[in-house]
Amino acid sequence: MALHSVIIAPDKRLKATSKPVDSVDAGIRRLMDDMLETMYAAPGIGLAAIQVGVPLRVIVADLSREGEPTEPLRLVNPEVLWRSPELVTYEEGCLSLPEHYAEVERPARARIRYTDHDGRMIELEADGLLATCLQHEIDHLTGVLFVDHLSALRRGIILRKLAKARKATIKASV
Numbered sequence: 001m002a003l004h005s006v007i008i009a010p011d012k013r014l015k016a017t018s019k020p021v022d023s024v025d026a027g028i029r030r031l032m033d034d035m036l037e038t039m040y041a042a043p044g045i046g047l048a049a050i051q052v053g054v055p056l057r058v059i060v061a062d063l064s065r066e067g068e069p070t071e072p073l074r075l076v077n078p079e080v081l082w083r084s085p086e087l088v089t090y091e092e093g094c095l096s097l098p099e100h101y102a103e104v105e106r107p108a109r110a111r112i113r114y115t116d117h118d119g120r121m122i123e124l125e126a127d128g129l130l131a132t133c134l135q136h137e138i139d140h141l142t143g144v145l146f147v148d149h150l151s152a153l154r155r156g157i158i159l160r161k162l163a164k165a166r167k168a169t170i171k172a173s174v
């Protein structure tokens with residue numbers, strides 16, 4: 001397994017639309033294992049392939065608590081089939097927007113269809129934090145970040161801070 005580096009916003013690669021996976025082969029399984037390792041190391045609870053520069057419809061997630069056995073989810077070609085009319089608000093973060101958090105309102109429940117790592121078609125009805133996490137990750141597949149759900153003003157503040165932090169890091173490392 002290998003750790004990938006996570007692309008930090010603002011970066012046009014994060015705005016790309018990811019392509020469907022043709023078949024779940026050894027390469028896709030290895031990609032998902034590497035993404036899980038990268039996510040656990042960060043640490044984070046979800047990661048989309050585009051965040052490590054791979055524009056394929058692949059996401060991973062794990063909502064198990066610290067000290068409990070891991071519960072990795074590997075989703076290929078995930079699709080939201082249904083969203084509940086009721087909404088819920090969670091404070092969201094993203095490995096591509098480090099140290100920035102904001103409350104985002106989303107459907108409280110969602111039915112999601114995906115192909116698992118064995119190539120089986122699965123339908124999952126998610127609620128609570130899992131519903132929010134999976135909708136956040138599926139957003140990444142069409143280039144949508146959680147800040148795109150905020151006002152243009154708040155989004156601008158966060159993205160400018162990230163761009164400034166990157167410049168400072170580049171200066172410090174030369």
Ligand code: NI
Pocket residue numbers: 093094095096136137140
């Ligand atoms: Ni994210």
